[in-house]
Amino acid sequence: MxxxxxxxxxxxxxxxxxxxxxxxxxxxxxxxxxxxxxxxxxxxxxxxxxxxxxxxxxxxxxxxWPSKQAMTVALVSRAATAGAVPDTGSLHGDVREFLRGWITALGHPLAGRVIPDLLAEGARNDELGRALLSTVRDPRREQATEVLRRAVERGELPPETDIELNLDFLGSPVYWRMAVVHGPVEEDYLERVTAKIVAALTA
Structure with a gap:
């Protein structure tokens, strides 16, 4: 060479x-x-x-995963929870991005069949129910809480805002739309439901 x-x-x-x-x-x-x-x-x-x-x-x-329950909790929580909601600089933007993440989670092709089954099983199986609450419900409510805290810090919501009550406003309409009614959730719907939720939070 x-x-x-x-x-x-x-x-x-x-x-x-x-x-x-x-x-x-x-x-x-x-x-x-x-x-x-x-x-x-x-x-x-x-x-x-x-x-x-x-x-x-x-x-x-x-x-x-060492067991069926461990596999279920790990994979369901991974699918249902996303990263932190980005700080968009406004309550409206934060709510919209929180809902977008919720729509992505509920938009899993099999979510409509998986969620009702797990809710029913969690009611019968205390250990599974507690595990799903701590790994799915609690992280999502913490994300929603952060959205409300930021709004309070910006002055968009008053300091005496009932955080616990307002948490119920954030995810419920989208869950009802997707998991119960099975209605479409296009971008126009996301914008309209965001505006309604923000109006309820600031009323």
Whole structure:
């Protein structure tokens, strides 16, 4: 080889089970979990069936989640909760972005079948019910609380604002629209419901 020529090292190959493959397996298991949960319900959900639907081994499933309840709580809370609501600089903008995150969570293709089943199962299974409250309800209410706190700090809401009562105004209309009525939630609806909620909060 002539002087100055460069040699190219062969591209590195990822070891089996590396990060990319692990992520793919996790995504497959997650999709399989929601499909199986929607099809069978929590009561008849079997971890082995989830692994089989995902085309993965049981060991891969149990390495991630030690039990059916742990898997359910982890994956449902991940789907239902998003990151912090961005500070848009106004109550209207913050409410709109909070609702947008709620719409994304409720917009999961299987949400309409999964949510009613989990609510019913949580009422029968105290341990599951408490776990879902602490990992799904509480984080979402904390996000909503932060929206209201920022509005109080800006002077958009009075200091004596009833935070607890107003929390019920924030997510309820969208939940009713999507989970009960199954109505469309296009951008125009988001803007209109945001305006109504803000009007109620500031009345």
């Amino acid at each position: 002539s002087e100055g020529a460069t040699t190219k090292s062969p591209p590195e190959r990822r070891a089996a089970g590396g990060p990319v493959l692990q992520d793919e397996v996790t995504r497959a298991l997650t999709a399989a979990f929601f499909e199986e949960l929607a099809e069978t319900g929590y009561g008849r959900l079997a971890m082995e069936a989830v692994a089989r639907r995902a085309g993965a081994g049981k060991a891969a499933l149990y390495r991630r």
